[in-house]
Amino acid sequence: MNINIEWDQYFEEMATQEFTVVDNFLPTALYEHLQAQFKTYLKQDQLEPAGIGSLTTYQINENIRTDEILWLERNDCTPEVASYFAFIENDLIPQLNRNLFLSIKDFEFMLAYYPPGGFYKRHLDQFKERNNRLLSMVIYMNDNWQKGDGGELEIFHNNSEATTIVEPIGNRLVLFNSATVWHQVLPAQKERKSVTGWLLKMPQGLGFLG
Numbered sequence: 001m002n003i004n005i006e007w008d009q010y011f012e013e014m015a016t017q018e019f020t021v022v023d024n025f026l027p028t029a030l031y032e033h034l035q036a037q038f039k040t041y042l043k044q045d046q047l048e049p050a051g052i053g054s055l056t057t058y059q060i061n062e063n064i065r066t067d068e069i070l071w072l073e074r075n076d077c078t079p080e081v082a083s084y085f086a087f088i089e090n091d092l093i094p095q096l097n098r099n100l101f102l103s104i105k106d107f108e109f110m111l112a113y114y115p116p117g118g119f120y121k122r123h124l125d126q127f128k129e130r131n132n133r134l135l136s137m138v139i140y141m142n143d144n145w146q147k148g149d150g151g152e153l154e155i156f157h158n159n160s161e162a163t164t165i166v167e168p169i170g171n172r173l174v175l176f177n178s179a180t181v182w183h184q185v186l187p188a189q190k191e192r193k194s195v196t197g198w199l200l201k202m203p204q205g206l207g208f209l210g
């Protein structure tokens with residue numbers, strides 16, 4: 001898989017403001033493949049209500065988030081998804097490590113679905129008990145998103161009262177620092193889909209040591 005993105009400007013934004021937005025992120029064929037898979041899993045009712053926290057504190061609380069999720073498995077996926085994982089591992093992670101002086105070692109991705117009315121209140125992505133998430137990356141899958149459809153991502157700036165509103169339009173990537181960037185998903189008026197992932201400091205499963 002070939003993603004020809006000129007990353008310099010985005011790395012610069014990561015360094016200065018801790019988040020960045022990249023449009024037309026995935027090659028069209030892969031985007032369409034993920035979209036088709038998403039629809040199949042939804043039809044098969046394979047997504048489950050998402051929880052909050054990790055390990056001992058894991059709980060489902062609909063006052064905080066109302067999305068449904070399905071983890072993408074590395075050892076049980078289509079060749080297209082495997083090629084996406086290869087790109088993350090062999091291309092994106094080494095570039096991020098080099099340019100942002102990180103030491104990302106692993107990743108995890110899930111499909112996330114917000115039904116109409118869905119939201120996720122202000123939070124940080126890094127769990128207290130499992131200090132393993134370095135960067136969050138969300139790819140939106142909403143082909144015909146329009147103003148009024150809701151479900152925008154609101155990012156709270158760290159050095160001011162300002163916030164940035166990111167519209168969840170199809171094939172847009174938002175990348176941000178998991179430990180420091182507070183954010184929330186505003187109520188969706190229509191169904192809202194994303195492929196959401198995290199780049200991890202330690203191999204999956206070892207995070208509780210961190």
Ligand SMILES: O=C(O)CCC(=O)C(=O)O
Binds near residue numbers: 112152194196
């Ligand atoms: O979908 C988004 O825009 C953000 C989702 C999110 O904050 C999360 O899953 O932790």
Ligand SMILES: [Fe+2]
Binds near residue numbers: 123183
């Ligand atoms: Fe989040």
